[in-house]
Amino acid sequence: MTRLLMALTASRAADVCDPETRSMINSRFDAQWLDDHEQLDQALLRERLAGQDVVLTSWGTPPLPADLLGAGNGGPTVVAHAAGTIKNLVPAESLDKISIFSAAPRIAWSVGEYCLTALLTLLRRLPEYDDWVRHGGWKTDSFRGRELRGLTVGIVGASSTARAFIELLRPFGVEIWVYDPYLSAEQAAQLGVRSVSLEQVVGCSVLSVHVPATPATEGLITADLISRIPDGGIVINSSRAAAVDTAALINETATGRLQAALDVYPSEPPELPESVLGNGNLLLTPHIAGDSVDGHRALVRYVLDDVIDFLEHDRRGPSWVDPAKLSITA
Template identity: 35%
Template sequence: MNILVTLPAGPQRDVLFPSDVASRLESVGIVDWNDDDQLTSAELRERLRGVDVCVTGWGSPTLSADVLDGADSLELIGHVGGSVTSIASPAVYERGIPVVSANRAMAPFVAEGILAYMLTALRDTTGFDAAMKNGAWPGTCERTETLFGSSIGFVGLGDVGEELLSLLAPFDPTVRVYDPYASAEDIAAFEFATMAALDTVLESSDVVSIHASKTPETLHMLDAELLSMLPDGCLLVNAARGAIVDEDALVDELRTGRIRAALDVFEEEPLPESSPLRDLDDVVLGPHVAGAPTRYRLAETVIDEIERFDGGEPLENRVSRERYEHMTQDWLEAE
């Protein structure tokens, strides 16, 4: 097979394709590594001639109908990331080219990161750490809470939500899930979880975790009105996309001291130095790293799929057109 890797040479590719992973890919076929800058659409169209498998990453051009005009033998697209909405296109699906991504490979690590944020915020780990490093010996644990027996709400389910349910099981929680694209069958393996309306999820939870995709219908989905439904003392965790929450409205709620938050994603990234979130005590901040331990496993997942495809085996991480249409669309901005 002729394989094109569109990711340009540099730190990101080095992390995703360390030498052993790169060697493994080269054992599968003849690899054309992009050692130039990020390809333009015109350059990608030319590089696709004679290519059987195209491996893409963050920032790769969209495989539009125009770009695909240069693809005379393309049989598989493998994305070393999660959402493929910026990579694939309706033309890809119309031509019947399979698309695979490492979305499911990321899910357990993102879920682990969310659990870490939950426990860090509920146990006030960062608060105790800061006090101790400033010479204090905090004499109260009034802010410390627990996940055991708690009520947890999910806004969205997806692969990450399903993985998080498994991690939460030992805490014997009550979990309510709002997701118009999921059903009770998707959570049937978890007796402690039920589907519920959005207002029920928000009003009845000690912790609310966001797993929805960033789409036109979810931009600023959690606005001032919905955030006001969160009960006093509630912890809001967002490791999905920042724009799903109206950040200004969230800041207003956090300033009242009524709720807390743990945020791994923001409307603008990197988070501006002037962001008021940096000055609030009731928020734990992370630089979009919930899924960071995935690293080279993303590329390994795509290579697994390339090997399956080459061997005529079923693909395990194929992104259907329906799934593609509901995945996060990072170029969207709230008005």
């Protein structure tokens, strides 16, 4: 029976693993779970990794020691990460010794739903209507919401989160423009989107940012590009704060020219100026775009289904991480 180390705390296991999946694990694997009182640190990790075939990790798992990964080191040959990025989890020197699976594509769906929710919320100006009614108002001619149908939505970065958002946008009859230097014409056609330049994509009435944190994306959306977004435009950033001149974007919302939904910030928690508190053109959330009850509880099953398929049939499902693409992924 395949030996599996559940290298996550008991509380995290309850967060990312539903009861049905827990039962499946105990019947399908020789599984080792951490007890409530055990502290997950490097020492415990080193003690438990030896002799395991698979290690399942999540948020809070310490970086995996390179000298214990891979068959040649007597440790796991498969890492199943019930969370997003594996960049700070798996040492670079171990990438060619193990197979890695990540739940990032499952989290991407949660992010896609967030982006659609934020976009519709801002288009219909729901925060303003909520505030209006709370302060005794009723129907008013001073502002009115808009519809999504017929708009052109600009996407920066054809990542997994962008693709989830694109799928959710399809029923609304929008045109979708995508800027991504790695997106081929064939891939754009498969997605049903128009591949455009960075200068073109900021001309859309909606702009959603979906890039990873890399040197190439830092400062990508400059103040000058933000100034070119059409009046009344909406900007959504659920990816990386470093990709956008956040201060310039906030200033544009303060004038009423743009609306924006921000889930990521240059520093977290953010240091927000007093003027932001009364800014009805800003929708602010605390880095929770990929965080939902249902999404979290699905993460362990998502990666383990692919791991089982890999072990039994040598197939690489959607959660498989291609080491060659790590430099351009989140």
